[in-house]
Amino acid sequence: MAATLTVDCRKTFPGRFTAAAQLTLPLDPPRVLILFGPSGSGKTTLLRCLAGLEWPEEGRIQFGSTTWVNVGGNIRLSPQTRRIGYMPQDYALFPTHTVSGNIEYGLSDLPTAVRQERVRELITLLQLQGLEEAKPAQLSGGQQQRVALARAIARRPQLLLLDEPLSALDAPTRSRLSGELRALLTQLQIPSVVVTHDWAEALTLGDVIAVMQGGRILQFGSPQDVFSKPANAEVAQIVGIETVVQGHVVANDNGLATVSVSGITLKALGTDVKGSAVYVCIRAEDVLLEQAGSGVTSARNHLSGLVTEMLPQGVLVTVTVDCGFPLRVVITRGAREELDLKIDSAVVAAIKAGAVHLVPRSV
């Protein structure tokens, strides 16, 4: 049987909240698991159980052939013995240590020469040259994040745990670093669990996504599946993006990207260069439906297609249009009647370029 990380445990914070999660993550090849959900959904609690910083009162955690936690069997492996790399949300860099000191903190059992070599390697890998002797307080947010990552991976952990790795950064830095982090995770080939509440981050970084709410895992699957085919209304509401399809950028003209999705081309705002693999993300409320053959609008994208599904939800109807890929659109009941929509009606979906979000993905 292939090695897996298996979690089945329950952790209660009396009077506040219970987290009860079951999941199985294959470890070979190493994958990045995203724990995705709103604040208070139990993602961080689950991550801390994996790190050994919270003790579940019931259940077990099995990493490959090693049992980390088995409450019934009274096995509780300390965080020290799990060989993990853990990066808390605000990095928790040691203020009394320099950048080098932080990175080599966990390496004290290695001979000095090996330790220094490893620190040099990580300084280069994370582009921290020249900052070796700086104290954390002198670093920018992005630099602190890289030091925290270097420290977490220094001991060559068998599992990497990142809690909101980018949320402490300002928006421009965040979008730049999320690409770098994805490249790094791909390069490291360490099984990783990443907590985030940001859907773009989840899509960028994740191979597998677990959507969490109220301490439970509601859906577990590939990013595209979870976003485009939410298991239920709760998941749909949490992810908030109804159409996620794979595409690649075929041209970029000063920030107006042309993206090809299953043979259809779309215009989107984005700096992604020609050839980039992307997820194309469209919110259902950002799409207009017109009867086929009607007038010209300012929207850059006009996609012809046939209605394949209509799901009434209160005063709204979620319509799926097959325009080369399934596109979800939300309209009012009144609009549906005016357009006289039926299954197989021919429609044109209009989407402004600014409403087509591109998220880089690994190929």
Add this chain to the structure above:
Amino acid sequence: MNWIAIAVTFKLALLTAAVLLVIGLPIAYWLTFSKWRWKFIVESVVALPLVLPPTVLGFYILVAIGPHSPVGRFYSDVVGHPLPFTFEGLLLASILYSLPFAVQPFAAAFAQVDHRLIEASWTLGVSKFNTFFRLIAPLSTAGLITGAVLSFAHTLGEFGVVLMVGGNIEGETRTVSIDIYDEVQALNYAGAAKTSLLLLAVSYGVLLLVYAMNRKVWVVWPQR
């Protein structure tokens, strides 16, 4: 000035501070990080010397280390002489008397260390013991010095406990504060004034050091 008494006093205060630095750290660590629900019982015991009259504390210590107690008997069997009215007995009493003056600043400093840093250290494979020396202690330097200095200064001026447990033996247990009392009893006000001034100067100097060095750890006055 009675230089012998001054020497005894400083020796006593230095040793007390040194011993408290060693035994106060684990006590403070436990008081800070233990999640035991009855912890407050131990906290209250440690703080007792703050409110108990020194004579009462001295009386109990005297009884506890006297020849009629198991501890006292054991000590005199091993060492060959009883513990009360010796320098060692006085040292033991001073340690107990100054315990909260060391433990409270230590614990206050430990409590200020961000727990996330400690957890980060654990996940990096560093044991709790090494995390203490590599992370918690360096981050608590000001509190450690404060505790050591305060227990030193507090021991310099102790009177009631010394009288109860140490007696008044020249070169052995006669400390400066007892010497001042003797001088006043002998109506030698000039001698008492000199020694008092010395004690005042040292105490003030020590507190200046503490306050100048750290503005974070609660010492005697709460921070505004």
